[in-house]
Amino acid sequence: MRGLVIRILGIAVFLLVLSVLILYAKGYRLNKKNGQFNANGIIAIHSQPKAAKVYINDKLKGVSDLNLTLLPDKYTIKVSKAGYTDWTKTVKLEPEVVLSFNALLFPKNPSLSPLTNIGVVKAIPIDQTDKILVFSQKNKPKTDGIYIFETNKTPISFNNPLKQILLLKNLPLEQQKIDLKETSVMFSPNYDQFILTTGDDHKFLLSVDQKNTELSDITSSAESLISAWQEKENTKNQKIIETFPKEIQKIASDSFHIISLSPNKLKVLYQAKESITIPKIIKKTIPGINQEPQQRTIVKGAIYVYDEKEDLNFLIKPVSWSKSLKSNITDILRWHPDSTHLFEITQKSILAFEYDGTNKTTVYSGPFENNFFNLTSDGELIITANLNPKNNLLPDLYLVGIK
Numbered sequence: 197m198r199g200l201v202i203r204i205l206g207i208a209v210f211l212l213v214l215s216v217l218i219l220y221a222k223g224y225r226l227n228k229k230n231g232q233f234n235a236n237g238i239i240a241i242h243s244q245p246k247a248a249k250v251y252i253n254d255k256l257k258g259v260s261d262l263n264l265t266l267l268p269d270k271y272t273i274k275v276s277k278a279g280y281t282d283w284t285k286t287v288k289l290e291p292e293v294v295l296s297f298n299a300l301l302f303p304k305n306p307s308l309s310p311l312t313n314i315g316v317v318k319a320i321p322i323d324q325t326d327k328i329l330v331f332s333q334k335n336k337p338k339t340d341g342i343y344i345f346e347t348n349k350t351p352i353s354f355n356n357p358l359k360q361i362l363l364l365k366n367l368p369l370e371q372q373k374i375d376l377k378e379t380s381v382m383f384s385p386n387y388d389q390f391i392l393t394t395g396d397d398h399k400f401l402l403s404v405d406q407k408n409t410e411l412s413d414i415t416s417s418a419e420s421l422i423s424a425w426q427e428k429e430n431t432k433n434q435k436i437i438e439t440f441p442k443e444i445q446k447i448a449s450d451s452f453h454i455i456s457l458s459p460n461k462l463k464v465l466y467q468a469k470e471s472i473t474i475p476k477i478i479k480k481t482i483p484g485i486n487q488e489p490q491q492r493t494i495v496k497g498a499i500y501v502y503d504e505k506e507d508l509n510f511l512i513k514p515v516s517w518s519k520s521l522k523s524n525i526t527d528i529l530r531w532h533p534d535s536t537h538l539f540e541i542t543q544k545s546i547l548a549f550e551y552d553g554t555n556k557t558t559v560y561s562g563p564f565e566n567n568f569f570n571l572t573s574d575g576e577l578i579i580t581a582n583l584n585p586k587n588n589l590l591p592d593l594y595l596v597g598i599k
Contacts, residue, residue, distance in 0.1 A: 235291035239264045241275060243299040244599070248277035260299070275299040281557045293483045300537060302548065302559050307597035308583070314339065314358060315590035316580050317377045321570040322387050322404065323456065323526060328570055328578070329390075330358060331376040334590065340364045342376070342392075344404065345593060347572040362392075362408045371398060371413075385428040391418060436464065440504055441477040451494065452502075455525050458535035462505045463551055465529065465538070467518065468494040478507040488552040499525070501538075501551045510552040512538070523567060533575050541569050546577065559598050565591045575599060 241250050243260035250257050250264075251274040257264055260275060268291050275283040283299035318331035326348035333340045343358035364372050371394060378395035383404075391414070392400045399418040402408045414421070436457060437448045452466040474492045486503070491511040494500055499513035512529075521528065530539045532548065540547045545561035546569055564579040571577060577598050582591035 236265050236267055237289035237291060238294045239266060239271065239273065239287070239289060240294060240296040241273065241299065242297070243275050243277070243283070243301060245277065245280070245301060248275045248280070248299065248301060250275055273297065275301065277301055279304055283555055285554070287487055290483065295484055298534070298536065300532075300534065300548075302557060302598050306560055306562075306577075308562070308581070309595040309597065311578065311593040311595055312345065312358060313592055314343070315588070316566075316592050317590060318379075318566060319345075319568045319570075319580050319593065320381055321530075321568075322383060325387050326573055327387075327404070328593070329381065330593065331379070332590075333364070333376045337363070337365050340376075341366075342402070347570065347578060360407060361404065362402060362411075366409050367400070367411055368413060371400075382422065382425070384425055385432055391422070440502075441507070443475055443477050447472060447474060448502075455499070455529070456531060458531050458551070459533050460535040463501055463503050463535060465499070465501050465512070465531070467499050467525065468496050471496045474502075474509055476507065482506060486552055488554055499529070503551070508552075512551075512553055527567065530569070530571055532571060533573055539569065539571060539577075541567060543567075546579070560596050562596075 239252070240263045241260050246260060248260045250260055250262050252264065252266070252271055254272070254274070266289055268289050270286065270288050272286045273284065280301035280303055283301055285297060287295055289295060312330065314330070314332045315334045316330055317333050318329075320329040320331075321327075322329060326346055328345040328347065330343040330345050331341075332343065341360060341363040343360050345358055364374070364376075367374070374394045374396075380393045382391045382393070384390065388404050390402055390404060392402055394400075397415070398413055399415045400408075400411050401414050401418075401421070402411075433454045434449065436454060437445055437452070439461075440448050451468060451470050451472050452464070453469050455465045455467060457464055472494060474494065476492065485506045486508055488510065490509050491500065492509050494509070495515055497515040497518045498511060499518060500509055501512055502509050518525075528541055531537075532539060536551055537548050538551060539559070540549070545558050546564075547556055548559045549556040560577060560579070562581070563583065564581045566580045568580050569577060572595075575598070577596035579594050579596055580591040581594050582588050583594075
């Protein structure tokens with residue numbers, strides 16, 4: 197009999213401890229004032245770089261990475277580290293909810309490291325790859341031409357080998373005097389080829405992966421090739437749209453001009469082709485989702501990000517911004533590898549902001565040229581700059597240390 201009582205007591209204690217652990221995991225904490233367990237929430241804060249100070253309502257709570265159990269309320273979070281830009285966010289914490297944040301901080305004084313010394317008149321990132329087309333023209337027949345620079349080589353170092361894919365002297369004789377700055381390119385859907393269009397509208401088909409020595413002018417047949425590429429691109433975009441919830445697939449197909457996918461394929465940057473309201477697919481509020489205000493009524497010409505996972509839609513740029521552009525949107529806005537930030541180039545600086553449009557910060561405002569920038573797969577920035585114009589006629593590629 198005594199053994200049975202002990203076993204029952206043991207089970208009771210186990211169940212009590214288990215219940216306490218479950219309540220604790222859900223954010224419940226003992227309120228010393230009333231002796232009861234009250235439902236709290238948890239704010240989990242991670243940062244890059246680590247060991248940044250975390251403030252809640254201007255009170256220091258510790259350093260990242262940090263989990264804070266707090267009473268349900270409205271809180272302002274600040275993540276700060278000496279020498280880096282601050283990150284802030286105001287949130288409403290609900291009972292039994294975990295709000296998780298990854299604060300990306302940028303150095304106030306980024307470093308610059310040269311990557312090439314060939315003299316760059318033009319640079320074009322090859323989207324969805326780690327490659328950059330580099331155009332060099334210094335009136336040197338042995339080197340003037342087009343090169344591939346691969347940013348995924350580790351470590352990136354000075355004089356990183358450039359892969360030569362075209363020398364100007366290999367063009368037809370009448371085209372060897374073209375100005376590479378005046379050329380334009382169009383990539384194939386899988387980025388293994390591109391059409392080089394010269395200033396006088398001659399077109400040449402070039403390979404990205406090998407030297408192009410025997411060239412032919414495809415000007416007369418380029419239109420059919422471009423049409424075929426555009427059809428493949430439309431098919432690729434349609435496959436992207438088919439991953440969306442069925443309720444908005446038609447709206448996305450008719451109303452989204454897809455600019456680019458985030459690296460994790462869960463968010464899409466797009467320009468509205470018409471004004472329409474995107475229906476709410478997820479009816480219930482998901483605990484812990486992004487709390488920033490959405491814009492589900494989209495306006496033709498404006499730029500948005502749609503988050504497929506959380507069914508959220510955020511305004512990134514208004515119509516007026518789009519109308520003022522003198523370059524392609526893909527040259528102005530680019531995804532950061534973390535899929536939660538976008539980078540934007542302006543006339544005087546390069547900015548970063550979160551995919552919901554918040555926490556905009558200047559990442560780099562030093563010298564750069566040709567309105568060019570790119571991001572490496574590990575989140576570093578590449579620009580073209582001429583830091584010594586008295587000795588160098590042309591800029592070169594530079595790595596900007598922003599980690």
